[in-house]
Structure formats: structure tokens, C-alpha cells
Amino acid sequence: MKLLVVEDDPDLRRQLLTGLNSKAYTVEECADGKEAVYMGSEYDYDLAIVDIGLPGLSGLDVIREWRRAQRPLPVLILTARGDWQDKVEGLEAGADDYLVKPFHMEELHARVNALLRRAAGHASPQMNYGPITLDTVARAVLVHGDEIKLTSYEYRTLEYLMIHAGKTISKGELTEHLYHQDYDRDSNVLEVFVRRLRQKLDPDSTLNPIMTVRGLGYRFALEATE
Template identity: 75%
Template sequence: MKLLVIEDDADLRRQLVTGLTGGGYTVEEASDGEEGLYLGSEFPYDLAIIDLGLPKLSGVEVIRKLRKANINFPIIILTARGDWQDKVEGLEAGADDYLVKPFHMEELMARLNALLRRAAGHATPMLVFGPVTLDSSGRNVFVNDEPVKLTSYEYRTLEYLMLNAGKVISKTELTEHLYHQDFDRDSNVLEVFIRRLRQKLDPDQVLQPIATVRGLGYRFDLASGDSLSK
């Protein structure tokens, strides 16, 4: 999952990027509202974290302009303690949730995970499709209740495919949502990750959980096996 952080406080921005990257997310950052609006308008993200007190263009204006442009990724706003008017204005502009500074990284992670699941139509951290289970809270994957060891890139690829199960995801979309803008976009690299995932999830080629749709991309093809994943 790729996140956008728009925060002018260099120390806080560095803490956010470090914490989110350590949590397995791909993170891109901006230090002012104009740069943040440009990134949010031009590149695909799964969620944005936006401080309201930004230079050049306020966080509220960034949100309004993004929503006016029909850019609908979830947004968490950051506000100073006691500024309830800012919270209301940010939410009315189109934000989905807010956090008051100072906050714990664990709370931010819990809230953004919940928003990401909700945006994909899932209510719980457990995604269950047949014998394949992905626990997004612990970033663990199981097949027939047996743990499967994945690299960070492999996990990100599988999570995105499972959150969009049944949909055809192009190689371009998969690359743009999972990796930094300067990631090696050679399609052969992505094909390596897909091949490894297939080998680890389905060594006997019985499940065939990831289908290749020729000329279009990939689709996670197992049916949901648990109503809790809805």
C-alpha cells in the first residue's frame, strides 16, 4: 500500500515516514500544501495523512481540491490539541478521520489500517479466501493454517491483490500502488514477485490463487471463505 504524508514539521514528518515504512508501507512525502496537492493529484495513493496547518496551501484547501477533483482515497488529518473547529472543518472538507497531536504511532497505524480495510470493503483485519488467510494487523499469511514466509514486496503484492479480489489489476496499477515512483518498473521484476507468490502459496499448483489475465494483468481468484472478511 502506498501512502502520502503531507506535514511541514520536519521532525514529525521524519518520524511518520520512518514508522510507516517500518510498518511495511511505501511512503511518499511533501512539506507544504502545494507540493502535497500536486503529488495527491498526479499519483495514485491508497491513503493520505495531512496536517491542517501547512504553508503555501492549508490542509483543508488541499483536501477540498482533491475531493473536488474526485480523488477519493481515505484521508486522516492531523490537528493541534483543542482546535475542534479545525477538526470539523477538515472533516467537512472531505477527511475521513483525525488524530490530535501528539499521538502514538500505534494509534495512527490502527486507524489507517481500519480506513484501508473499509475502503476495500472489509470490516476486519482477517482476509479469508478459501485456505488462504491474510492477517493485516500482524502482516501474516497462512495457507491451511500453516504460516507462509513472504518478503516485504511479496506481502505487499499479495495484500493488494487480496483486497481487490476478483478484480483484474494491471501491472501498472500494481506497481504504482505498491512501490516508490523511482521503483524499477521493468515488468519482469513484478513477474518474479508473482511467480514467487504462486510457489509459496500453492507449491502443488492445486489452488491457483493468482490468475494471469493475458494482456490485462493479474486477478486473485479464490472465493471468500469467511463471512468475517466481508
């Protein structure tokens, strides 16, 4: 999942980047409201974390600009103000949730996770597709009830495909949302991750959870179960 962090305090921004990277998110950052409007309008993100008190252009104005441009990305606002009026103003500007400073990183992770799930139409932190279960809170994957070990990049790839189950995801979209800007985005590397995932999820080749759509990309093909 690819996130945008908009925060002018360098110490807090560094803390956010460290905490989010530790949860296998791909994170891009900026400290200026005008730059945030540009980045959120020109690039695709799965979620944005926006501080209200930005210099120049406020976080609320940033969100309003995104919404006027029909940018649907979920937005979590950060505010040092605890007044209910400020929270209401943020939500009315188009934010989806808010978090008052100071906060615990565990709460931030929980809110980000919940917003990403809701945006993809998943109410529960566990996604069940046939014998495969992905737990977005524990960041664990089970097959027939047994946990399988995945690398950070393998988990990111599987999570993105499962959240968008049934949709064909191009290699370009996967690399854009999963990997950092300085990462080697050779499509052959992505193919290696997908091949390893298939071997770990389906060693007997009986499930075929990840389909290759020739010339278009990959699709997670299993149907959701209760």
C-alpha cells in the same frame, strides 16, 4: 499500498516516513499545500495523511481541492488542536478520520489500516479466501492455518491483490502502488514476485489463487469465505 504524507515539520515527517516504511507501505512526501494538491490530483494514492497546519495552503483547503476534483482517496488529518470544532471542520472538509498530536505510531498504524480496509470494503482486519488468510494487523499470511514466510515485497503484492480480489490489476498499477520511485520497476521483477507467491501459497498447484490475465495483469481469483 502507496501513501502520501503531507507534513511541513521535517522531524515529524521523517518519523512518519520511518514508521510507515517499517510496515511495508510505499510512501511519498511533500511539505507544501499547493504541491500536495498537485500530487493528490495527478497521482494515485491509496491514502493520504495530511497535517492541517500547512504553510500557504492549509491542509483543510488541500482536502477541499481534492474533493472538488472528485479524488476519493481516504484522508487522515493530523492536528495539534484538540477542539471538537477543529475535528468537525476537518471531517466536513472531506477527511475520513483525524489524529491529534502528539500521538503514538501504533495508533497511527491502526487508523491507517482501518481506513484502507474500509475503503476496500473490508470491515475485519482478517481477509479469508478459501484456505488463505491475510491478517492486515499482524501482516501475516496463513494457508490452511499455517503461517508462510513472505518477503516485504511479496507481502505487499499479495495484500494489494487480495484487497482488490476479483479485479484484474495491471502490472503498471501494481508497480505504481507497491514500489518506491527509485525501485527497479522492470515487469520481470514483478513476475518473479508473483511466481514466488504462487509457489508459497499453492505448492501443489491445486488452488490457483493468482491468475494471469493475458495482456492485462493479475487477478486474485479465490472467493471470500467467512
